[in-house]
Amino acid sequence: MLAGLLGSLGCSDLGTHELAIEGNEAITQSIEASATDGWTITFTSFVVVVHDPGLIERTDNKPTWVRVNGVTVWELVSDLAEGEALSRQIRATNYDGADFRIAPASASSYDAATGNATTEQVEAAVDGGWSIHVIGSASDNTRSVDFDWTFDTNTRYRCKFEGDDVVELTADGTETSVIEIMGDVLFRTAVETPEAPLVFQPVYDADVNADGQVTNEELEAAGLMDTMVELTRELGGVRGAGACAGFEGGAND
Numbered sequence: 001m002l003a004g005l006l007g008s009l010g011c012s013d014l015g016t017h018e019l020a021i022e023g024n025e026a027i028t029q030s031i032e033a034s035a036t037d038g039w040t041i042t043f044t045s046f047v048v049v050v051h052d053p054g055l056i057e058r059t060d061n062k063p064t065w066v067r068v069n070g071v072t073v074w075e076l077v078s079d080l081a082e083g084e085a086l087s088r089q090i091r092a093t094n095y096d097g098a099d100f101r102i103a104p105a106s107a108s109s110y111d112a113a114t115g116n117a118t119t120e121q122v123e124a125a126v127d128g129g130w131s132i133h134v135i136g137s138a139s140d141n142t143r144s145v146d147f148d149w150t151f152d153t154n155t156r157y158r159c160k161f162e163g164d165d166v167v168e169l170t171a172d173g174t175e176t177s178v179i180e181i182m183g184d185v186l187f188r189t190a191v192e193t194p195e196a197p198l199v200f201q202p203v204y205d206a207d208v209n210a211d212g213q214v215t216n217e218e219l220e221a222a223g224l225m226d227t228m229v230e231l232t233r234e235l236g237g238v239r240g241a242g243a244c245a246g247f248e249g250g251a252n253d
Contacts, residue, residue, distance in 0.1 A: 015092040015169040018176040019053055019068060020085040021115060022239075023076030026184035031198065033140065036187065039200035043136040046076040046183055047117055048102050049125050051110075053086065053179055055167060056097030059160050063097070066090045071108045072115035073122045076181055084116045085176070095167040096160060098238050100179055103154035103249070104131045131155075132232055134186070138200050145204050147214045153229060157236035157244035165241040178239035191230040194243065 022028075023046055031041040054067030068086045105112040105126045114122050125133070130150035137146045161167065169175050187203075190196040206222035207214045219225040233246035 013092055013171060014089040015171060016087060016174040017055065017066075017090050017167070017169060018085045018087045018174065020080055020176060020178045021048075021050055021053070021072075021074045021076075022080060022178055022180055024180050024182045024184070026182065027076045028079065031184050031187070035184070036198040037201050039138045039140045039204070041136060041138045041184075041187065041200055043077055043134060043183055045133065045135040046181070047073060047121050047125065047133040048076065048181055049073050049105055049112065049131045050115065050179070051101040051103055051108050053100035054098065055090070055095035055177070056099060056158075057091075057093060057095050059097035065099070066095070070110045071105050071112045073105075073112055073117040073125050074115040075117045075121060076183075078116065080116055086115075090169065092169050092171040092173065095169065096162075097158065098161070098177060098179070098241075099156060099158040099244070100236065101154070101156045102131050102232075102236065104129050104152050107154055107249075132235075134183070138204065140204075143204065145207055145212055145214055147203065149214075149216050149219065149228075151229060151232050153232045154249045155233045155236070155246045156249065157246045159238045159241050159244035161238075161241050165238075180237045180239040181235050182237055182243070183235070185234050186228060186231050188231055188234075191227060191234065 027043050027046045033040045051071050052067045052069050054065055057064045112122050112126050130152050132151040135148045167175050184198055187198040187200055188196040189199055203214055206218045237243040
């Protein structure tokens with residue numbers, strides 16, 4: 001349908017929209033001890049499986065979606081190289097929303113492809129059935145611990161843009177939007193509470209065998225996993241517009 005629409009438009013009716021998928025500073029740098037309960041948290045890998053990201057025209061009145069259909073895998077600790085953002089020509093108009101899904105590759109009929117992740121990471125996502133894989137470490141200057149977690153959540157994120165955040169794509173112009181994944185959200189003490197403090201001590205305490213590595217199983221045993229799973233539904237946003245509302249699964253509508 002979209003291809004037919006674009007075919008009926010002249011070149012002057014189109015603009016170029018680039019869509020980057022990046023981590024926030026908590027992912028690309030670290031979460032400082034001053035922002036938590038005294039623990040510095042550093043991610044060495046933060047991989048997400050993204051489905052069908054795009055823009056929305058008229059979010060409140062007969063919305064129209066313009067998506068980059070497909071499944072791509074992204075390593076967020078690294079800055080995007082030139083040319084790695086998704087790019088396509090779409091109708092030149094105003095877009096007042098965006099949405100995307102983070103879900104296992106198996107949730108789509110499209111084959112998973114690399115966004116900027118390695119081939120090995122794409123294969124691991126497909127074989128492991130996960131949508132999010134985080135690896136990192138934390139230290140309070142006297143103690144340290146590593147973590148390696150996967151989540152198989154299926155979450156659609158949807159943002160509404162207001163004011164200056166509206167994407168105003170002009171004919172033959174170029175605009176860029178950045179889907180931003182906020183890694184610090186994983187360590188909030190409560191769901192649906194953006195002002196909730198960030199803590200790591202309960203995660204450290206979950207390492208009951210004291211091997212220096214906190215696993216999914218240990219999070220589950222400590223009663224932390226259910227909350228962290230729900231927090232993954234709050235990871236997604238659009239840079240400048242803030243966090244997007246997240247809800248479980250959902251078709252492309």
